[in-house]
Each structure stands twice: as structure tokens, then as C-alpha cells.
Amino acid sequence: MVDKSRLLQDKDVLGEINRHKWLQSEMAGHDIGFDEAADDWINKYSSAWLASRPKPKRK
Numbered sequence: 001m002v003d004k005s006r007l008l009q010d011k012d013v014l015g016e017i018n019r020h021k022w023l024q025s026e027m028a029g030h031d032i033g034f035d036e037a038a039d040d041w042i043n044k045y046s047s048a049w050l051a052s053r054p055k056p057k058r059k
Helices: 011-028 034-052
Strands: none
16 A cells, blocks of 8 residues: 555655646646545556656665
């Protein structure tokens, strides 16, 4: 399970959500709002996005 509050602290995630919000709002013909876009992006894309990110190096 993805930790939503932790994801929303990442500026890269916020950029992805805002891009998703814009695209989904365009398709819907109205502003869907950040919360709806965030929930949709997290449910559909966050796992793949996280898997594609380099793992932080531990010391």
C-alpha cells in the first residue's frame, strides 16, 4: 500500500499529480480539483512511478 501523505510531500509527485489534473480536467471539460486528481493518480500510477525511481543509496 502506498503512503499517500508521504507521497504528497515529494515535489516530483506533486508535479505528476498537477500534470494528471490538467489532462483529466481537459478530458472532463472542467477542473476536477487537486484531491480527485491526487486520488486517481495515486491509485493508478504511483506504484509504477515509484518502481521506476532510483533507490536511495544507504550509507
